[in-house]
Amino acid sequence: xxxxxxxxxxxxxxxxxxxxxxxxxxxxxxxxxxxxxxxxxxxxxxxxxxxxxxxxxxxxxxxxxxxxxxxxxxxxxxxxxxxxxxxxxxxxxxxxxxxxxxxxxxxxxxxxxxxxxxxxxxxxxxxxxxxxxxxxxxxxxxxxxxxxxxxxxxxxxxxxxxxxxxxxxxxxxxxxxxxxxxxxxxxxxxxxxxxxxxxxxxxxxxxxxxxxxxxxxxxxxxxxxxxxxxxxxxxxxxxxxxxxxxxxxxxxxxxxxxxxxxxxxxxxxxxxxxxxxxxxxxxxxxxxxxxxxxx
Numbered sequence: 001x002x003x004x005x006x007x008x009x010x011x012x013x014x015x016x017x018x019x020x021x022x023x024x025x026x027x028x029x030x031x032x033x034x035x036x037x038x039x040x041x042x043x044x045x046x047x048x049x050x051x052x053x054x055x056x057x058x059x060x061x062x063x064x065x066x067x068x069x070x071x072x073x074x075x076x077x078x079x080x081x082x083x084x085x086x087x088x089x090x091x092x093x094x095x096x097x098x099x100x101x102x103x104x105x106x107x108x109x110x111x112x113x114x115x116x117x118x119x120x121x122x123x124x125x126x127x128x129x130x131x132x133x134x135x136x137x138x139x140x141x142x143x144x145x146x147x148x149x150x151x152x153x154x155x156x157x158x159x160x161x162x163x164x165x166x167x168x169x170x171x172x173x174x175x176x177x178x179x180x181x182x183x184x185x186x187x188x189x190x191x192x193x194x195x196x197x198x199x200x201x202x203x204x205x206x207x208x209x210x211x212x213x214x215x216x217x218x219x220x221x222x223x224x225x226x227x228x229x230x231x232x233x234x235x236x237x238x239x240x241x242x243x244x245x246x247x248x249x250x251x252x253x254x255x256x257x258x259x260x261x262x263x264x265x266x267x268x269x270x271x272x273x274x275x276x277x278x279x280x281x282x283x284x285x286x287x288x289x290x291x292x293x294x295x
Contacts, residue, residue: 001167003085004086006031006084007020007029007031008033009023009087010090010105011032011033011034012032012039012042012074014145016090017044017047019090019146020072021072022175022177023088025147027071031084033077034076036076041074043074044074054147078104082110083110085113086115087105087109087113088117089101089102093243095126098117098127099126102127105131113133114137115131117138117140119139120187121186123251124138124184134157134160135160135161139153139157140168141154141155141188144236150177151177151178152178153182154169154172154179155184158184165181187248195241195244195245198229198233199256199259202262205280211290213290216229216230216231230280231281234273234281235274237273237274238271238279245263279291
């Protein structure tokens with residue numbers, strides 16, 4: 001298997017910063033690249049805050065925290081990723097944007113560098129085809145929040161080499177994650193099953209099956225889920241789910257992946273969930289309160 005010593009992370013948002021944190025914590029020299037300094041510093045501050053919480057809770061000592069931070073570097077120059085053994089992309093869920101970046105990296109990095117995308121809904125083959133290293137391309141889908149969620153989906157395309165897959169699968173395990181192998185189908189394992197469930201919850205609300213609170217309580221108490229589907233939508237981001245659903249519907253042309261009209265209206269109104277302060281719930285008070293969506 002290829003040996004991984006240096007990790008590159010493309011994007012320092014919520015997912016990218018989380019990936020960078022776990023890579024550095026696992027002992028890897030890690031370079032994080034963003035388009036400009038503002039999001040880079042925001043991501044860096046997020047990592048520092050996350051590590052501070054681990055120290056506060058006694059899950060990490062100060063020496064290990066400092067060692068993790070020392071292995072991280074934050075850059076805006078794409079060329080800083082050229083000597084990485086693996087580059088993990090975690091930018092916006094837009095194929096055109098991703099492929100422009102992959103093409104640039106393809107010209108910078110040696111043929112041995114593995115390219116891995118953290119996409120949650122796009123096919124890996126659609127990105128691999130934009131490069132000259134389809135055999136060195138793989139999906140590496142982490143879950144939010146990355147430092148806490150143990151699962152990673154390792155996605156193999158029809159062109160991914162055995163060495164690339166084995167190396168990436170072992171790398172995921174070295175981060176303290178449980179890796180599962182998935183074929184290159186839009187949504188992979190988790191979102192393939194989760195997205196229709198979330199969309200069905202919205203349809204149930206639309207058609208008056210039950211209220212927001214009762215739908216969430218029913219699924220929490222009846223199925224033992226830690227969070228109801230509508231609260232989970234707010235946590236993930238209604239805009240994010242809408243975009244994922246659109247991509248999956250375009251891929252499969254199955255009605256169960258089509259975003260319901262209510263979700264579209266909420267996204268248009270800026271009701272993204274927790275990150276905007278309002279979604280299916282209003283988060284302005286200490287305890288979230290169900291929104292009146294005029295249904």
